[in-house]
Amino acid sequence: MSSKLSLRFILILVFPLMLVLSSFASVVAKGPAFDQVFSESGVMMLLIEPESGRIVEANKAAAEFYGYPLDQLQQMTIQQINTFTPEQVARERAAAESAGRNYFIFRHRLADGEIRTVEVHSRPYRFNDQNLLFSIINDISPGRHADQDLWYYQEQLEALVDAQVEEIQRSRSFQYWTLIGALVIQGLVILLLIINIQRKRQLQRQQQQTTEALTNLATTFAPLSGQDFYQAVSQYLVEKLNVDYVFVAALTCDARRAEVLAGWADGKPIQPFGYSLEGTPCADVYDAHRMIRAQGIQQAYPDDALLAELGAEAYIGSVLLDKRQQPVGLLVALSRQPMHNAHSADTLMQLYVDRVSAEMQRSEVEQQLAQMAHFDPLTSLPNRTLLADRLKHAMAQALRHEQMLAILFIDLDGFKAVNDSHSHAVGDQLLVSIAARMKQVIRDEDTLARLGGDEFVAVLQHLHSPNDSVKFLNRLLTVISEPVLLDDLEFSISASIGVVFYPQQEGLDADQLLRQADQAMYQAKQAGKNRYHFFDVERDRALRDQHEGLLRIRQALEEGELELYYQPKVNMRSREVIGAEALIRWNHPERGVLPPASFLPLIENHVLAIDIGYWVLNTALDQILSWREQGIHVPVSVNIDAIHLQHPGFVDQLASALSQRPGIQPFDLQLEILETTALDDVKQVSGIMLACQRLGVGFALDDFGTGYSSLTYLKRLPAELLKIDRSFVRDMLDDPEDLAILDGVIRLAGAFQRQVIAEGVETQAHCDELLKLGCEWGQGYAIARPMPASSLPGWLAQWLQSESVPSA
Template identity: 40%
Template sequence: MQLSENLSPPEGETIDPTSRLLAASERLMAEAARRFPIAGDPHSRAYWMEAMINQAPDYFFFKDRDSRFLLANRAVISDLYKETDLTGRTDFDLFPPELAQQFFEIEQEIMRSGEPMLDMEEKIPDGRGGLKCLLTSKLPMRNEQGEIVGIIGVARDITERKRQEQLHLGQAELLKMIAVGAPLKDVFTALIHLIEGQIADVTGSVLLLDPEENCLRHVAAPNLDPNCFTRIDGIPIGPAVGSCGTAMWRGEPVFVADIETDPLWEGYRDLAVPYGFRSCWSAPIHSYQGQVLGSLGLYGRTPGLPSTTCQKLLGMATHIAGIAIERKQAEDRIQFVAHHDVLTGLPNRSMLDERISSAIEAADDANGTIAVAFIDLDNFKLVNDSLGHHAGDELLKTVSRRMLDKLRPEDSLVRLGGDEFVVLLTGPRRRGEQLSVRLESIRKAIADPVLLEGHSVQVTCSMGVALYPGHGRNATELLANADLAMYRSKEIGRDALQFFTAEMASSAHEKLRYQEELRRAIAREEFVLHYQPQMDLKTGHIFAVEALIRWNHPERGLLMPGDFISFAEDTGLIGQIGDWTLRAACRQNKAWRDAGLPPVVVSVNVSARQFQEPEWVERVASALRKSGLEARYLELELTESVIMADVQQAVALMHRLEALGVHLAIDDFGTGYSSLSALKRFPVDRLKIDRSFVQDLPDDPDDAAIARAIISLAHTLQLKVIAEGVETREQLEFLRGAGCDEIQGYYLSKPVRAEGIETLLRIPNI
């Protein structure tokens, strides 16, 4: 129809606009009635209003002052209530009393106040036994005199939108749980609840694949009968082991429509049918590389196959489950490496002090004793040099197994590194047993020949022993004295066992003399700083330098930190040395800034003693203030052990440092014992991968996996990662490919004096 033709008057006549519009409307309605005939008077405006409302997908209704339905469109009647006529009925005829009362009170308030209530979210039964979520607006209805005579209601079905919102929120919460290191069972329980909330009448479970036993391991099934999943645990996977065991076996989804008839469930029906389950849909959980890690299963109480929506949800759920499992495996691996020697699987130094301290407490309670034996293999370097490092590694593993065979369950064997071990013998001795006999049996077991690369190799050991309480009152003293005794074994020709004696303690006098020299060095400021640059892998620019202290000894020349820092820590002088380092580094960086050089951050290591002193933050602020250096150009490096000694105090202190504006970094990451989930509490900017994980890259698969895991987890927590000890191009390229942000090491530059840094900073790109 052409509206303009119908509105044109005959020549010489005029028609007012309202008349023209009414005439056009009538003709339009007549034409619509002709094309789309429906019951009723096609020339009635009420007819068209009713037709329009009935065609709308949204819900429209009118109620009188008593909240009785006067009129409802077709969607309300057929879709929402499943009634043929609502006229004269109230919500009390249709809903539970509590819900009906809620609707009644809202509507009465609208009519009392005359104010509408817009965009209310309501959940109501949908006539099919389910719930619909509606976005409802209710407005007062007035007559021609302006009196409120009822309610006009308009509602839109937002059930699917709310379902999607809940799904997205649930996914975000799951990823957050994974990022902060929540237990796998908690993650999977939340995942199952999310899926069960999305799909009606299903019950979920997550099973993991035990790679050693090749069997099912139950993890989470919050709404399954405990007896059911207890019986599932330990069942070997196979080509016909229900849905989950088969899905793991095939590595692909397995959807069983009817458990009672499907051959995959033959022999396993009693695990599901007695609990009312008739269908089971399972999808395998894969790693990023495609390895099967487990399965997620959904049990239904009616036969049938999953809908397309259900299959998509299963895919989403198994993807998230795979992320959670791999993240946990990476964390476990890092934690294991942090506390154990990768080669032998033995506990490492980080666990030794704790085990000795526990043994001392037990000995005190039982009025007993413990023995700490320090063991060093004789001429181990000769094996490495002649047969290669692979043969040396095999020798270390063989020797470790032999020593373990000689120990009791309550004893401990620790590898300190290289060819050094510590044996901790605890518990009561058997009647007539001599400690020296037990220790000699260990020494002789080490000396038995070992076949390596077709060669029969025999290594001996030098062993030094300290006893508690006679040779030391704590782990430090016992280890130091056992170490002294071991060196005595070396001195007398090796392949020997020596107990600590008072004569060996004479070396304490030498230590006292050294302590006095160090005190004089502090007073005379005999120290000097060298600086090692740090490079951004993306830009190639030097953005920071680490300040490294040297002792310019008047007699022995330039001493490295390893020659005196440990001693300074033991004697309590490290705090004064650390404060000098901080002040000197700040002054030097300000001098570079004043010289117009490109800005860099100077990184300073923080000792445990400094970090534990309550006024230390004020000393940092004082060093910045006196030097004139802006806080953003100073970074403080903290080790994991320093932070984890007292987490609550460390967090508070770190926030105070953050408030100053300085940067914070965790040094030697991976060698301590921090919980990865605790990292989110620390206001740090960077993690520094310890050089021990870098030196064998990219050839060592364990170190490569650890480095990738640290980088991935750090980025998840929005932290930068810097690798120290980078010495080769191959190491750099591996780290670049793994996503590492920054590097430091001899490949870039050895530590140099301040003048050397000035030269490097004038180079646009390294």
């Protein structure tokens, strides 16, 4: 019997010693190297080169998460994975620094194209003599895989168990040193061992409960997010805690109110509502972060009407914290009966606090990202991106329901002066005030957006005719023009509004409609501001046709489709050929040879007329030299537009063209201009003509008698030749008034010592009558039609052999 007691005594002494020694052995054991931890860890890890963003190393967990082979992932850059632009990355870094966060929220694209919201923890790390960034990635997207969440919560469980094991080891160490110190406390050591065994059993039960809770989080609740997640958690806690109410609430910015997002009570979801924190246990939870009241909650807070309404007796509350450990919400459980296991219930609730907090923060970040992407930060109105989406949707609805859509382009009049005089800060306040006014008068189904600066766009739906928008337009102009008071300053501004309607005869996209509304807005400004203007579709179509025509004529010039025809000018008495007029033609590939009247009006007063004018001049000069080589001396006259003649550098370019062709003799080239060319500045035009005449270039006044003919022009414009317009010549045989005009012009030319030539000579009778009036020079179909340059030598030989003017 004594030997058995001695054996027991020895075992009692040896067993604690073995426990202590085993604990010492675990302490001195070395941990794995960094390479092993990096490669074998289930946590997604990357080593990134800071400057280029190249992924230097990635572990297997990261490759599996992103869906790339490990060798391919290690050849990519982080910019190929992160969907944020550099500007968005910079804003997120600034937001993290401002919020005191040690992590960033990004959107990463997986190999299959799926977008995940991730939490990235990065810090500098020296690896293989390189300064790199060591990044740990945590997937916080809703609907992530259950096994990832299970790993996350399993890690929490292991941390909890490790803490408990450490506590056991400390207890055993205490027993060891107690046994070493004195054998007399053997009974105390045995008692402590018994207590530890009981605690271990208790921890095992708690571990089982924790595992069940975390498993549910990782499986049942993992696919849920937002209100659905809060409601599911509330329902689960009601059942497991055997309480009557559980709800999740968000705190307002001033922490004075709570807004219940979701909850569960009496077998059904709780409808969202709000309440003031003053006089409620939630106010104390906000200060202390936790509260457990097993009974008597109504007596402790008699002013809380909600507790009385619910008939609450027990209360458990915990604050939800963000990454900066600032309260953002509440998780609350209420029971109509006293809670005998309140502390155990609180322990279970704490397992959900972090997950609910993380979901609340994820939802907030998601809302912030959506706000940044789709709304103007100053006025909170939809921005250009969201406007484009809503406008396309509204266009589709208008076609589907056979209704009309109005797009309003709104620009504030005089807003720049406010910024220049009172600073941009005041201007921003004014924009916010005006935007709020416009928002008040617009209908719920319509859209008001800010494009930037002082430009806004409104989209009005469900219209049956343009007149349906007039009442709203007048009201909008009225509210904008009302005075605005800002810090004792009064501002009165107005708006110019361009309006375009959809659908139209042509199929247009959203961008084209906005451009049309923008054009109409500028027309409203030009008309005096503080008004609206409807876009003129027909006028726009004409302008587009003109633009397309100009582009086609430019193409014709560049591709050599233009050609000069020449119409001879003769002395009808002596039959001498005194020259030829160069007339432009367009050899159109589809429409054939086009006369100047079919395309020259499009380029009138346009810069293209200058380019074509230089082409005509150079081509005519080259043709003069070409004929000269054939033994033919025919001076050529060229029509010059006013915009070309008065263009800076015209005289210099003409001089350059002549100097490059030394074979050109004085007055081989004559320029024909209209009387109206000199209307704006007779002195300038006269100076240009004199400068050209010094170069040996002559001038003729074309279509004389049809414009603003006056003795002033004849006196001040140094033109050697007057060309009588064909309209007078054509009707001279039948109209005595035209005959009288011809006689007057011819006498006037003689008085001013000018030569005169008649256009439109179509018959021998015209020639005879003109010769009677003293006009010897003529040009027209009776003499010759315009012809290609290659045809003129043959005509000239035939003309010199004939004895009379051939009939037309």
